[in-house]
Amino acid sequence: MxxxxxxxxxxxxxxxxxxxxxxxxxxxxxxxSTIKTGQNYDQNNLRAEVLKYKEKYENKIEQIEKIDKDLEKKIEQATNDNENLEDAQNQIKEGNKLIGLTEVTGEGVIITLTDSKLDATTALDPSSLVVHDMDVYYIVNELKNAGAEAISVNGQRIITTSAIECGGNIITINGEKIGSPFEIKAIGLPENLANLNRTGGYLEAMRKSSVGAELKKSNDITIPKYTGIINYKYAKSIE
Amino acid sequence: MVMISILIGCLLGAIIGINVPTISYTYSSYLAIAVIAALDSVFGGIASVINKKFDIKIFISGFFGNAILAILLTILGQKLNVDIYLAAIVVFVWRMFTNLGIIRRYYVEKWTENFKKSKQQEKIKEEKT
Structure with missing residues (x-):
């Protein structure tokens, strides 16, 4: 028992x-496996490979964030006692904010651009039904003109060296691929930024060609920092 | 007794498994082969209980040994670019079917015997009346 x-x-x-x-x-x-698993053996292998690389990439980004935090702590520790260095540190913080290396938050607008839901085969000009790189480019430019202090498109911060390029059925910003729907966040005076929605403005023109373009004011917008490397090789400062 | 404990174990495991965080995708192929090995061990254990040859030491060592060996073989296979885990899966599943056959035979024989006995009892009752 x-x-x-x-x-x-x-x-x-x-x-x-x-x-x-x-x-x-x-x-x-x-x-x-958000996508349906393929029947093909090679397909599944490739998918597994991509997932593994994605995971490695995410791990690396986490590591970088950790190191960045460590660096900040070290800088704070080193400048704790010295007043001169404190000034320098504040300058660094201010500079980082200006060139887009820190996360910023504030009031502003969120613009959402979506490809048209109409059937492309019935349209006279199918190209007019999708959001193009030039649309995003134009809107970003108008936002800057309206006094936006920080702009991001689908989480990609627009900085001085950012390029908005066409990449076939997607758009490339900062070398990263992004696709519809595009969420453009901008921090600035909301009343000024909302002028993009004016009659005869660009957003209305987009809506006329049945592309989704919505503008929303918001009091609490967080714009992520630029995660790439800013490299100045040829520009030298004048002493 | 044995079946009840297996059921309780399965239920507890399912509850814990649903609430535990997931592992990373890289290791999921190793976990999969370990699960197959463990499944084989559990079926083997049930079959040996039925045969009355059950030995805890052999069962536990088989449970962990098979799983670890299967994982090591999978890693080796990935290093050599040969799908060794396929061979491991074939062996494990084959043994699973063998053990399942033993379990099934035991219960089918038991039930048929019970059925015969009850019929005989009914016949005796009828003769008495």
Missing amino acids: NNNKTTSIVLGIMCMALTIGICIQIRTVNSY
């Missing part, structure tokens, strides 16, 4: 471990 008891307990524990493993596995696979 005693032997029977231990047997059943051990079997129960093993079954528990087994079901834990199965559940974790099912959830892991479910969370990663």
